Amino acid sequence: MITVEGVYAGYGSGDVLQGLDLVVEEGSVTCVVGPNGAGKSTVLRTLSGLLKPRLGRIRLGDRVISGLHPADVLSAGVVQVPQQNGLFPAMTVRENVLLGGYVRRRDKELLRRRYDELTAMFPIIAERAGDPAGNLSGGQRRMVEFARALMIDPKVVLLDEPSLGLDPKALESVRDSVAAMREAGMTVLMVEQNVRFGLGIATHGVVMESGRVLLTDTAEGLSANEEIGELFLGGVPR
Ligand SMILES: Nc1ncnc2c1ncn2[C@@H]1O[C@H](COP(=O)(O)OP(=O)(O)OP(=O)(O)O)[C@@H](O)[C@H]1O
Known part of the structure; x- marks a missing residue:
């Protein structure tokens, strides 16, 4: 709560x-x-620090x-998904998602497991893993933003x-x-x-x-x- x-x-x-x-x-x-x-966005900014x-x-x-x-x-x-343009367009979908696990970067096993779980939750991640994020549609990009945020569970x-x-x-x-x-x-x-x-x-x-x-x-x-x-x-x- x-x-x-x-x-x-x-x-x-x-x-x-x-x-x-x-x-x-x-x-x-x-x-x-x-x-x-x-002040709606301000509430989110205050919650995320x-x-x-x-x-x-x-x-x-x-x-x-x-x-x-x-x-x-x-x-x-507590993780915030920004309003838009949150991805690095020249980096691959996989790289963008993995960035979300940066704060847990020492636990490689956990990140690998979490990435696999997320590809099951968002099939687009596996389908386009090697493509630059900038090549995705707006809706697909949103899925990658979600997956990145969920990397830390x-x-x-x-x-x-x-x-x-x-x-x-x-x-x-x-x-x-x-x-x-x-x-x-x-x-x-x-x-x-x-x-x-x-x-x-x-x-x-x-x-x-x-x-x-x-x-x-x-x-x-x-x-x-x-x-x-x-x-x-x-x-x-x-
Ligand atoms: N970075 C900022 N610097 C200065 N003032 C800001 C900044 N961001 C928002 N404000 C101001 O804070 C007030 C509330 O903004 P906020 O974005 O939280 O509202 P909101 O309810 O999310 O509005 P909207 O639905 O238009 O996004 C507005 O008057 C806005 O001009």
Whole structure:
């Protein structure tokens, strides 16, 4: 379980997160939605250690992770998949995936086993292992980004707009990947502009506004919420 308590964080020009309180249940797929500039991506950056909270704290289980260096947050089992362009285009698919295991680089046996597990989870990795990542389609690249993040067998996966720029077929692959992460026991916290898609693959939903949490509910409950529907979905289908 991730617990965020009274977090204030920002970029120098002031706090973007204005006393954020949030609980992410272990094993859930939690989708954060909200208007542009609400601070959704900032939540992910604060969780992964890229931004340090000015006030408040973040716990992973019993362990306080706010204030840790990003590499130590990663070692604690929290990995972030960046919004886009996260791969090295001239390196092969295999090399890109293996980079994800860098923090465990001394344990070669573990990395070999983990790579094999991931090729079973994402067949595209084995099919295109020797090709430069830059030759893949957007959807295929997203699979490689996921596989790279999963190399350390994380407890928590942070996804920033996983649907961005993808066609419907690639969205299906994202849906399947998130389901596979959940089946593997990982907790997924995701930010999505495509609210219908995000809540469709989530178990829980969080609505943010102006750096605070406005509302949390099950994903189903939020999808059926008329006010939220009017705000984000162009009305709830009846
Ligand atoms: N690197 C940065 N430096 C300075 N200000 C930033 C930076 N990144 C974001 N901000 C500001 O922080 C605020 C929140 O941004 P954030 O990206 O967290 O919002 P968001 O809810 O993810 O929005 P969007 O849906 O548009 O991605 C915005 O006002 C933005 O201009």
